[in-house]
């Protein structure tokens with residue numbers, strides 16, 4: 001079965017996303033026709049995953065600019081039109097740096113094209129083509145990261161006396177084709193191991209409270225027919241005590257200059273337990289996720305989702321009726337009228353660099369020097 005997709009485009013301006021709030025029980029494509037619709041889809045998690053939200057922002061920007069470009073007469077008209085749009089898109093979610101990296105990259109193109117004395121039409125064309133590049137380049141870099149990381153892991157296991165095959169890898173959240181433009185980051189590494197005959201099983205946490213693991217990673221692994229085991233978030237320690245797990249592989253929303261990494265809530269727990277059990281902990285993310293302007297994890301902005309979201313579970317009514325899939329349902333877990341002030345709901349946590357064994361980007365694998373607790377990422381960015 002072909003891999004799932006988060007965004008599909010037709011021609012220059014038709015964009016559709018799969019509504020990830022309804023997966024895995026209902027596949028509904030939503031048209032994104034305006035910047036506000038793109039912003040809303042990102043903010044409300046209809047599309048999520050750091051690279052995918054940057055792709056949607058870039059594609060929606062390109063489609064919008066294609067529609068209005070003939071009305072923009074001068075380079076300054078283009079600047080006045082696009083600057084607030086880029087600023088608005090940037091505010092949709094705060095932690096994933098890819099969104100900011102995409103809007104900054106488009107601003108840099110705007111500045112360079114204006115400085116080069118280009119016409120309004122040429123500037124718009126440059127911006128539209130750069131926006132498409134942001135989406136297009138994601139797939140190939142994911143495949144590079146997966147190969148770098150997968151081969152590195154197999155070698156490390158062999159150096160430690162293992163066979164380098166039947167590797168069992170735990171992941172957190174969803175980092176596959178639904179979170180990117182295809183193949184995925186950490187889930188890409190797992191897919192690569194499977195395709196090259198080196199995977200034992202993929203293990204994944206449910207990833208409460210949004211359940212990206214049990215709703216989305218489960219669906220991706222099932223679609224790709226990759227042998228897998230789901231665990232509740234609370235079972236990571238037990239898994240490490242009772243099963244032979246060769247690595248933890250996770251994605252990232254932002255990596256600070258020293259290697260501290262923000263990723264889905266629960267990643268830090270898995271990293272602490274991996275260190276305790278001497279299991280390699282691998283972060284797989286594109287170079288655009290590294291934010292050299294932030295010295296360490298304390299400077300990474302952490303998104304707190306609305307408290308109510310932590311009280312709800314999304315799914316389908318069970319058991320399903322005889323005539324098909326169960327009706328979509330959002331169910332409340334908590335007592336009615338529980339004070340929302342009593343709910344803690346950070347969407348991400350920061351794993352300190354000293355707990356990370358390797359950071360894999362499309363350029364290769366970075367590891368910490370012997371005795372160092374931080375990374376020198378200058379070689380990979």
Ligand code: MRU
Pocket residue numbers: 048049050051096172173174175176179180184185186212250251252253263264265347
């Ligand atoms: O809140 P989400 O679902 O957008 O969080 C996603 C993650 O934390 C992913 O691990 C990260 O974006 C990397 S996706 C390739």
